[in-house]
Amino acid sequence: MKSPIQQFISQTIEEIKLGVDGSEWQLHDEIEFEILVDVAEKTKGGFDLKVIGGSSETQGNTAQKVKFKIVNEKMRMKNSAAQIKGAGSLMKSMFQPLIELGNQQKKK
Numbered sequence: 788m789k790s791p792i793q794q795f796i797s798q799t800i801e802e803i804k805l806g807v808d809g810s811e812w813q814l815h816d817e818i819e820f821e822i823l824v825d826v827a828e829k830t831k832g833g834f835d836l837k838v839i840g841g842s843s844e845t846q847g848n849t850a851q852k853v854k855f856k857i858v859n860e861k862m863r864m865k866n867s868a869a870q871i872k873g874a875g876s877l878m879k880s881m882f883q884p885l886i887e888l889g890n891q892q893k894k895k
Contacts, residue, residue, distance in 0.1 A: 816862035
């Protein structure tokens with residue numbers, strides 16, 4: 788069984804994917820989360836973390852803000868490759884007039 792935080796993250800990712808599916812928008816390679824959690828010590832050690840909804844009531848426990856990013860490595864690699872390809876095309880378009888000018892000079 789998933790913990791409340793695991794369920795929250797999974798559901799958030801799925802809803803974001805569904806939200807952009809079929810639209811002009813696309814999901815990039817990372818999602819940043821900032822959640823408020825209720826932290827309670829367990830009797831056998833460790834902590835019990837629960838996502839706090841819109842309310843800040845913590846029933847005597849400690850509320851903590853947790854901020855983290857998750858990264859889709861496949862998308863990150865794809866985006867990096869696209870950026871490199873785009874930079875190469877930009878460089879080529881910038882220098883193409885100089886190359887053509889040089890070729891014209893050689894023909895003379």
